[in-house]
Amino acid sequence: MTTPVFSILSKRRCRRGRLVAAMALALPAVATAHGIVSSEREDSPLSVGAGVSASHRWDSVIADSGRWQVPGVLMGGEALGSEQGFTLDAASVQLDWRAGERTHVRLDIGSHHAGEIELEEALVGYRLADSLGLQIEAGRMKARFSTENLSHAYARPFSDNNLVYDAFYGGHVVDEGARLMVTPWAGITLGVEGWRGSQFPATAGDDGGARDVFLHWRWQDGAWQVELGTWAQWAEARDRSDSRYTGGHSHGGDSDTAADALRFDGDQDSQGAGARLAWQRGDWSAGLAAEFVQVDVSGTLRDTTRQAALSGDYRGWWLQPELRWRRQALTLRYTKLVLDNHLTGVAGPDLAAVAGLNHAGHDPDQWAVSYRYQLQDGLGLRLEWTRNRATAEPVNYLAAGLYWSGALWPAGN
Amino acid sequence: MRRCIRRHRRPWLNMVLAACGLLALAGCGGEGETTFDDQGATATAFDWRLPAGTPLPLEPLDNPMTEAKFQLGRHLFYDRRLSGNGTQACADCHLQAQGFSDGLVTPTGSTGEVHPRNAQPLLNVAYHATLTWANPSLLTLEQQILVPLFGETPVEQGINDDNLETVLTRLRDEPVYPPLFEAAFPGRGSVIDMAAVVKALASFVRGMVSFDSAFDRHERGDLQALDASARRGRALFFSEQLECFHCHGGYHLSDSTLDRTMSFIERPFHNTGLFNIGGRGDYPEDNQGLFEITGDPSDMGKFRAPTLRNIALTAPYMHDGSMADLAEVIEFYAAGGRQIAVGPEAGDGRQNPFKDSFVNGFELRQQDQEDLIAFLNSLTDFSFIADPRFSNPWEATP
Incomplete structure (x- = not known):
């Protein structure tokens, strides 16, 4: 099995050749089967896929202090922002093994932000009943409540991670847990996931953990593909810190000691809802993806001596139209966050300042344009321009990079 | 804290709402904002003259700050008649030009008794979580001021039961005082008693705030306020290599800090390895720090980390005034403690079993030491030591 985009690509290659490649680039979001073992796939019980993306950026949202903070929201997880200069955006190897008629195993080992290698997924799945497509999976997994949470830089139009997910989910949600999915009718998937809570915005242990439910509907008719989805997630945190920069030993910067102590x-x-629409005719194809996320934060913010009650009401949304002609694809993405915070308690202003919760005078948003050229099957060139206002001061930067993904085993899968 | 967390919303309703929200994307604009409710905790009748963003100190409920009490306290602070024998004022050990310290190893009281501890500078005292060098029970200035006024071991200003009425009579006979007392404590007439004296003195000392050093201006965004050497020194100061900031960090440059924003109060004391008499961790008998109050052997030699503000003005250093200058202090910390080879205080302070874990020693080049001193010099608030608001009012009286 390959990455989601190319797994779909492979199924149709024999029928549509180049057009399918175009479709795959035009519809990265529609291809969602990351982590699902299809009963229709080829006979080989083992498949191995890989992907890599590397880019050079001429600027970055990361401040001189080395810290990225979207003004108005508590951050964490792996939302580190893309660095200036040459960086490895993402690299991963996925192994899928069908261990019998009903059991499957998946391993996904990857690296983000040129950081250390991580085990992103290590799961075992079992198909409980054929009639409803009832399936259970457990282990370390990427949450499936939204297809955007599954995306990699090498399989989406942009090398930068989605701002909504950086701000609200620490980049993406990967955790240890269990998932139950059912397909009561063709095209409809209903899922429930329960998580240990070791991933932002949750914490593990007492009073921690996370869970979510999702409902996805896919429909295809001729040149049209539609996917709709909605979901809800509940995350509970206890004693959560912004662990993105801890472990270093520089305290002379911009109150980073204080921020780490929060x-x-x-x-x-x-709660969120998303839609992905794709259309294809001849050498042309087009796609439109969008998602809206509503977040409610309620709790207490504190450091060693101070505390204040925090109530956050956040909205985030992104809209991504795309046009594709033969080997070329042009994609636009607009992302916006509206972040309302209210802190109660005399320490509120001080803690808000340290935590980066003060409003910057503008809502964080991001315009990005991506041009991709498919050099050969799986390998592409990407040029990007980004106007990023997810910082106190807007940043504009260009990026150029290469991406590749494909099947390593069996060859031609 | 989780008790205040409200219950989760109904998921399906919210999922539908989210779906509707998607449909309304085009209209999803608006400006976010961050708002605050301090529940009235920042209310004060006193003009603290603090820079924006600086937290307010606490005010005792039974002695809220007023300008009238501050001005009365200022007169009393500089008045030698407020001592048993009429020879010593608070200001005799707390000189404005020296950052309200005295430049002596240890001060001498009105009757000639020598205090075992170095006179501490008075600035931002309102932010101390505890007062004096090593007394966890002195939490308010109203409590602490009784020590220099009435203390017997040693005698400082030397007021006692025998001379108290004489002292008050001196004050009542001074024509400046009745209107000042009446303004400070309206409704009491011009009653001059020791309770009012203490509250007024506490108000003056509490109001002596200083946040206009080059360091302060740098932290407020004026990056040119520190020269290159001081900036390098700042980086060293806040580094894990030197560990200074653990005990002298934050806006107060002390880990014993209290202000209105705080819910959890820390009152730490530290043994820095100045002594290790007999290898048992002992300090000289007349100066054993927190141990003198608690009797806990592990508290031997523990003292409160003073603020480093105006540190360049307040030599000599340490609780016993045993270090003449900042270079000596830095070398002491670089060595991880003090070794005394001979005499009754002989011992290797570096091996003191009660020494703070942050006093581990470090290596410093000559340039590093100069940079660190440049940074410490940047903590001087020259406007504070020249501010007529804190100066001797009697000198201005014709």
Whole structure:
């Protein structure tokens, strides 16, 4: 099995050749089967896929202090921002093994932000019943409540991670847990996931953990593909810190010691809805993806001596139209966050300043344009321009990079 | 803290709402904002003259700050008649030109008794979580001021039961005081008693705030306020290599800090390895720090980390005034403690079993030491030591 985009690509290659490659680039979001073992796939019980993306950026959202903070929201996880200069955006190898009629195993080992290599997924799945497509999976997994949470830089139009997910989910949600999915009708998937809570915005242990439910519907008719989805997530945190920069030993910067000392106890509840639309005719194809996320944060922010009650009401949304002609694709992405915070307690202003919760005078948003050229199957060139206002001061930067993904085993899968 | 967390919303309703929200993307604009409710905790009748963003100190409920009490306290602070024998004022050990310290190893009281501890500078005292060098029970200035006024071991200003009425009579006979007392404590007439004296003195000392050093201006965004050497020194000061900031960090440059924003109060004391008499961790008998109050052997030699503001003005250093200048202090910390080879205080302070874990020693080049001193010099607030608001009012009286 390959990455989601190319797994779909492979199924259709024999029928549509180049057009399918175009479709795959035009519809990265529609291709969502990351982590799902299809009963229709080829006979080989083992498949191995890989992907890599590397880019050079001429600027970055990361401040001189080395810290990235979207003004108005508590951050964490792996939302580190893309660095200036040459960086490895993402690299991963996925192994899928069908261990019998009903059991499957998946391993996904990857690296983000040129950081250390991580085990992104290590799961075992079992198909409980054929009639409803009832399936259970457990282990370390990427959450499936939104297809955007599954995306990699090498399989989407942009090398930068989605701002909504950086701000609200620490980049993307990967955790240890279990998932139950059912397909009561063709095209409809209903899922429930329960998580240990070791991933932002949740914490593990007492009073921690996370869970979500999702409903996805896919429909295809001729040149049209449609996917709709909605979901809700509940994350509970106890003694949560912004662990993105801890472990270093520089305290002379911009109050980074104080920021690292902050703790949050409370809940983050979020609900979202997304839609992905794709159309293809001849050498042309077009796609449109969008998602809206509503987040409610309620809890207590504190450091060693101070505390204040925090109530956050956040909205985030992104809209991504795309046009494709033969080997070329042009994609636009607009992302916006509207972040309302209210802190109660005399320490509120001080803690808000340290935590980066003060409003910057503008809502964080990001314009990005991506041009991709498919050099050969799986390998592409990407040029990007980004106007990023997810910082106190807007940043504009260009990026150029290469991406590749494909099947390593069996060859031609 | 989780008790205040409200219950989760109904998921399906919110999922539908989110779907509707998607449909309304085009209209999803608006400006976010961050708002605050301090529940009235920042209310004060006193003009603290603090820079924006600086937290307010606490004010005792039974002695809220007023300008009238501050001005009365200022007169009393500089008045030698407020001592048993009429020879010593608070200001005799707390000189404005020297950052309200005295430049002596240890001060001498009104009757000639020598204090075992170095006179501490008075600035931002309102932000101390505890007062004096090593007394966890002195939490308010109203409590602490009784020590220099009435203390017997040693005698400082030397007021006692025998001379108290004489002292008050001196004050009542001074024509400047009745209107000042009446303004400070309206409704009491011009009653001059020791309770009012203490509250007024506490108000003056509490109001002596200083946040206009080059370091302060740098932290407020004026990056040119520190020269290159001081900036390098700042980086060293806040580094894990030197560990200074653990005990002298934050806006107060002390880990014993209290202000209105705080809910959890820390009152730490530290043994820095100045002594290790007999290898048992002992300090000289007349100066054993927190141990003198608690009797806990592990508190031997523990003292409160003073603020480093105006540190360049307040030599000599340490609780016993045993270090003449900042270079000596830095070398002491670089060595991880003090070794005394001979005499009754002989011992290797570096091996003191009660020494703070942050006093580990470090290596410093000559340039590093100069940079660190440049940074410490940047903590001087020259406007504070020249501010007529804190000066001797009697000298201005014709």
